[in-house]
Amino acid sequence: MHTMDSYIMQETFILRLYACLQIRRVWLNQEGRPLSNLLSLRHDHVSISQIGSETAITKAMEHLSAPLDDLVLYHLKAIVAMNKDDPLSMYNYQSSAVQSLTKILQMQKEENWMLPVMNTMCLELRLLAVCVENTKTSKNMKPGEILEKCADCLMGCFRVCACDNRSSEDDTKRWGMLTLVNQLINKLHLCRPLIRAIESSPYKALFTLAQKITYKFFVGRKAMFDSDYKAADEHLTYVFEHCHKRSSKNKRLILTYLVPVKMLLGYMPKHSLLEKYNLMEFGELMEAVKRGNLRNLEKVMEKHESFFIGAGIYLIVEKLKIIAYRNLFKKVYLVLNIHQIPIQDLLSALEMQGIDDVDMDEVECIVANLIYEGKIKGYISHQHKKLVISKQNPFPRLSTIP
Amino acid sequence: MTTFSQGTCLLMCPEKERWIKFFFEKFMTTHTYSREKEGLLHKFEIDENTKGAKLPKADPAKTIKCFSRSAAGSDMTDMKLLRPASLFIIATRTDVDWIIIYEFIFDRLRSVRQDAAIQRIDALMYIQLLEPIVRFLVYSAQRFEKCAVLTEWIWRNDCRLCERNISEFNTIINGQHLAECLTRLLVLYDESEDEGNSLELDRDMERLILNDNRAEMEALYILLYMGNMEALTRALRLPHDLRISPNVQLSIKISFAWYLKNYVRVCSLIPQLPPLLICAAMTGIQKLRRTALKIMSSGYNSKVFTFPGLKLQQLLLYKEIDKIKADCELLGLVFTNQNILFQKANFKDEIQLTYPEMYYTHQCLHSFLPQILLESV
Numbered sequence: 001m002h003t004m005d006s007y008i009m010q011e012t013f014i015l016r017l018y019a020c021l022q023i024r025r026v027w028l029n030q031e032g033r034p035l036s037n038l039l040s041l042r043h044d045h046v047s048i049s050q051i052g053s054e055t056a057i058t059k060a061m062e063h064l065s066a067p068l069d070d071l072v073l074y075h076l077k078a079i080v081a082m083n084k085d086d087p088l089s090m091y092n093y094q095s096s097a098v099q100s101l102t103k104i105l106q107m108q109k110e111e112n113w114m115l116p117v118m119n120t121m122c123l124e125l126r127l128l129a130v131c132v133e134n135t136k137t138s139k140n141m142k143p144g145e146i147l148e149k150c151a152d153c154l155m156g157c158f159r160v161c162a163c164d165n166r167s168s169e170d171d172t173k174r175w176g177m178l179t180l181v182n183q184l185i186n187k188l189h190l191c192r193p194l195i196r197a198i199e200s201s202p203y204k205a206l207f208t209l210a211q212k213i214t215y216k217f218f219v220g221r222k223a224m225f226d227s228d229y230k231a232a233d234e235h236l237t238y239v240f241e242h243c244h245k246r247s248s249k250n251k252r253l254i255l256t257y258l259v260p261v262k263m264l265l266g267y268m269p270k271h272s273l274l275e276k277y278n279l280m281e282f283g284e285l286m287e288a289v290k291r292g293n294l295r296n297l298e299k300v301m302e303k304h305e306s307f308f309i310g311a312g313i314y315l316i317v318e319k320l321k322i323i324a325y326r327n328l329f330k331k332v333y334l335v336l337n338i339h340q341i342p343i344q345d346l347l348s349a350l351e352m353q354g355i356d357d358v359d360m361d362e363v364e365c366i367v368a369n370l371i372y373e374g375k376i377k378g379y380i381s382h383q384h385k386k387l388v389i390s391k392q393n394p395f396p397r398l399s400t401i402p
Numbered sequence: 403m404t405t406f407s408q409g410t411c412l413l414m415c416p417e418k419e420r421w422i423k424f425f426f427e428k429f430m431t432t433h434t435y436s437r438e439k440e441g442l443l444h445k446f447e448i449d450e451n452t453k454g455a456k457l458p459k460a461d462p463a464k465t466i467k468c469f470s471r472s473a474a475g476s477d478m479t480d481m482k483l484l485r486p487a488s489l490f491i492i493a494t495r496t497d498v499d500w501i502i503i504y505e506f507i508f509d510r511l512r513s514v515r516q517d518a519a520i521q522r523i524d525a526l527m528y529i530q531l532l533e534p535i536v537r538f539l540v541y542s543a544q545r546f547e548k549c550a551v552l553t554e555w556i557w558r559n560d561c562r563l564c565e566r567n568i569s570e571f572n573t574i575i576n577g578q579h580l581a582e583c584l585t586r587l588l589v590l591y592d593e594s595e596d597e598g599n600s601l602e603l604d605r606d607m608e609r610l611i612l613n614d615n616r617a618e619m620e621a622l623y624i625l626l627y628m629g630n631m632e633a634l635t636r637a638l639r640l641p642h643d644l645r646i647s648p649n650v651q652l653s654i655k656i657s658f659a660w661y662l663k664n665y666v667r668v669c670s671l672i673p674q675l676p677p678l679l680i681c682a683a684m685t686g687i688q689k690l691r692r693t694a695l696k697i698m699s700s701g702y703n704s705k706v707f708t709f710p711g712l713k714l715q716q717l718l719l720y721k722e723i724d725k726i727k728a729d730c731e732l733l734g735l736v737f738t739n740q741n742i743l744f745q746k747a748n749f750k751d752e753i754q755l756t757y758p759e760m761y762y763t764h765q766c767l768h769s770f771l772p773q774i775l776l777e778s779v
Contacts, residue, residue, distance in 0.1 A: 225631065309638050315631055321662060361717060365666035368701025381707045 019045055020063040020072075027068055032116040039075050040120045041094065041128075046079050067107065070100040087135055091128040091146065095153050098125050102156045110167045112175060118161075119179045122154055179211055213239050221257055224316060232261045252277040260316045263289060264323065266398025281307050289320050292328025295353040297321060323398065325366050326375045329387075330395040339394075341387045343367070343380070360385070374401045504542055508576070511535050515583070525590050532587045533615050537678060539580040540622060541774050543573065544681040544760065545767050577685075584623055588636075591616055595641065617647035618678070624653040625675075625682040628668070628690075629660035649679060656683065665694035669719045677770045680761060684719075688755040691718050695733055695756070699749040708741035721759055729756040 019038070026034040037043045057076050061069055074097035081090035098121050105114060129150035164172050220235030236258040243250050259269050259282045268290060274283045281304040288297035301308065301317060308314040332349050333341055347363045367387055370376040377396065378389035518531055620640060627633035637645070637654050644650055652674060659667035668690065672683045694717075702709050711726050720726050727737045734750040736743040762770075 312635070314638055315634055315661070318658065318661065361713075362664065362666045362670075364701070365664055365697075368697050369663050371703075372697045372700040379703045379707075380701050381704070382702060382709050382713070383707060 023068070023072060024063055030111070030113045032113040035114070036116040036120040039071070039097075039117055041075075041078060041082065041090075041124050046082065067100065067104050071097055071104065074100060087128065087132045091125070091132045091150075094121070094125050094128055095149065098122060098153050099156065102153075102160055105157065105160045110171050112164075112167070112171050115175060118157055122157060122179070125150055125153060209242060213243055217254065224257055224261055225312075229261050229264050232257070233265055236261065248277065252279065255279055256311045257313065257316075260313055260320065264316070264319055266323075266401075285317065285320065289324045290327060292324050292326070292331055293353055294321065294324050294328065294350060294355055297324050322370070322373070322375070326370055326395065326398075329367070329370070329376065333389065333394065339389050339391060340384075341389065343385045343387060346387070500545060504545070507538065508542075508579075511538065512579070525594050529587060529590050529594070529615075532583050532590070533619060536580065536583050536587060536619060536622065537774055539576055539583065540626075540678060540682050540685075541767075541770070542576055543580065543685050544762065545764075580626070584619070584626070587619055588623060591619075617644050617650050620644055621647075621649040621653040621679055622682045624650070624657050625679055626685060628657045628683065628686050629663075630657075631661075633657065634661060649676065653679065660690070663693065663697060665690060665697070666717055669717055672719065677762075678774050684761045687719065687761070688758055691729065691756040692733070692754065694718055695729065695735070695744075696749055696751075699735065699744045699746045702744040703746040704744065708738070708743050711737070711740040711742060714742060719761070721761070725757060725759050732756065 023035070023038050026038065038045065057073065061073065064072055074093045078090050078093035078097060081093055101118060101121055105118065108114060129146045132146045161174055164174055216235045217239045220232050220239060223235060224232035236254055240251065240254045240258055243254065255277055256279065259279065262269060263286065268286050269282065271283060274280055284300045285297070288300055297320065305314070308317050328349055329346055332345055336345065343360055343363050346367070347358065347360055350358055350363070364380055364382065367376065367380055371378060374396070375398070376389065377394050378387060380387050514531065515535065518528055624633055624637050634657055637650070637657065640650065652671060656668055656671045659671065672680060675683060698709070711723055714720065714726055715723055723740065730737040730742055733753055734748045735745065
């Protein structure tokens with residue numbers, strides 16, 4: 001028994017020593033990626049049970065010198081917290097680790113080999129922050145408090161990267177900006193200044209595809225919430241086409257935003273596509289919009305309310321009502337085939353669907369809005385209670401409206 | 403931080419008990435005393451018997467701490483004179499100009515808030531403190547003298563405000579404070595919702611009261627930010643019991659209508675709201691009318707056909723037809739024989755707001771006061 005224990009002790013000692021020497025070696029050789037593995041909380045080494053013991057920490061420090069020692073120290077402490085299943089302290093140590101990393105990055109002029117380390121550690125910091133936020137260990141914590149702190153910490157890194165404008169293109173830390181921006185936008189919602197920083201960067205087109213895709217996804221989604229549907233379509237379409245073809249989970253997520261945006265712009269998705277990605281909620285929606293059936297549209301929205309709210313697109317879907325009105329009024333026009341359409345007929349069309357809370361004034365208001373947005377060409381005569389439409393192309397194709 | 407005894411008697415509302423303790427502790431502070439000496443007492447605070455004197459005495463039952471900025475050396479934590487209830491009784495006085503009343507109350511409420519922040523009072527109490535303040539600020543937004551509202555209009559439409567007396571910009575400051583208080587309040591609601599369910603009966607009773615007012619406050623928020631995506635998203639994610647409350651439901655309906663620029667529906671639903679919520683909804687009417695008139699200038703664009711003024715008055719909740727005339731002239735539209743000639747090309751895009759107009763008459767507004775301000779204190 002005694003020999004067994006001492007054997008394990010000896011083995012962990014060797015492993016520890018080996019790990020420290022490894023860290024020192026890759027540090028001296030400036031090998032960014034291996035170092036990022038050694039400082040990652042998701043790497044194999046964290047499972048060595050003894051790695052975070054008090055003695056291990058002291059021992060480790062003997063082999064390392066400043067400024068790396070602080071960084072490793074916090075990393076080891078984070079592992080201790082992880083083994084104790086204490087996410088809050090784990091977050092705090094990781095945050096300190098990222099802060100010492102920021103200092104190291106600041107000191108390193110004309111070199112950027114540490115960027116992989118920064119990418120890994122910042123990603124893990126963000127994941128931890130989200131985890132702490134969700135578990136809510138302490139009652140005194142304000143909602144969003146940890147996320148805010150995390151954002152501050154990442155912004156520290158971001159500033160170091162963004163200010164590195166004297167180094168040559170190969171050595172500049174500005175290559176790290178986009179990953180950080182992606183971390184910051186994902187959950188942390190700090191968009192405008194960050195997007196500006198990227199858009200004005202000379203390396204905009206040269207970032208890696210994976211980085212660009214993540215970035216464009218967020219920018220596209222933001223454009224959608226800002227009601228800039230053309231830009232949203234552009235970004236999200238790029239993301240959908242370039243995203244890895246086997247990551248169907250991501251593709252589905254992209255489509256959740258892209259489909260309603262496309263519909264607003266007048267492009268209806270194919271049923272097969274919706275089926276493939278299990279997005280049939282949109283199928284029913286599309287049918288109602290196409291047919292101009294407001295009553296059904298309301299029903300579908302009610303039926304899938306939690307899906308639409310959960311995905312954050314309920315308000316976008318609400319806008320589809322405008323398209324549905326346009327389609328319905330166009331149908332009335334096609335049936336009557338006249339250029340002076342009585343408002344009463346438009347109202348009757350709505351009433352036939354079972355919409356009973358709309359009156360003549362409101363129909364006029366809806367039509368006025370459609371004319372204002374260029375979706376109907378014509379004007380309303382209030383005295384004659386008629387919608388007078390243009391002889392040519394009174395209902396322009398939605399995709400052609402600027 | 404002071405801890406409060408939890409009331410054990412169910413008949414005596416525990417909330418009230420805490421209020422009483424909180425408000426009436428040490429109300430005659432050194433602060434009041436020095437203001438008395440310096441002759442800085444407001445006329446609402448003076449002891450009637452010493453009114454004519456050179457340095458009138460303070461009436462201890464009336465004094466309320468006034469606002470002063472926190473500064474190094476001044477002890478801010480010692481003051482516990484928070485009494486919104488007595489403040490609002492002053493508001494119901496008819497013998498004094500509203501602006502004077504408003505400025506007095508506004509200043510004192512600011513001080514109340516400052517103290518609350520410094521003393522870090524507990525969330526539930528903070529909520530109960532902010533709710534009447536929010537009501538007061540919403541109400542005041544409607545109650546302003548014409549001149550004040552007009553100045554805001556000038557300010558918004560044309561930025562030559564430098565030479566104007568700052569006190570005229572009540573509307574703007576009022577709006578800022580309202581936004582501050584309301585967002586603080588919403589955060590507090592969210593936080594108290596996150597707290598684990600306490601089994602104590604008192605706590606549950608308080609929560610019941612809380613939810614009652616919260617529905618009103620959430621509705622206010624939705625209406626003040628009518629059509630705003632963030633406010634609507636929040637509304638959609640409200641807990642079920644709040645979302646189905648009639649006021650919240652109607653407010654959501656109005657906000658959604660405005661989200662799709664359905665001005666007819668918005669204006670037909672607003673009068674169905676209770677008075678305070680109408681005050682909130684009407685804060686945006688100048689912008690709403692401007693947008694509606696712009697849309698109508700496209701929809702009814704014609705060189706010949708006009709739109710009846712009386713109809714427009716009904717659609718956009720105008721009180722006086724003269725206001726329509728003024729707004730039309732302001733926006734470049736022709737108003738002839740009580741009719742409007744909408745022409746897209748003539749619409750003056752640069753004008754951001756129509757003229758202000760009060761929804762209620764002064765007398766009517768005044769009669770709402772007790773109901774709005776005192777009922778729930």
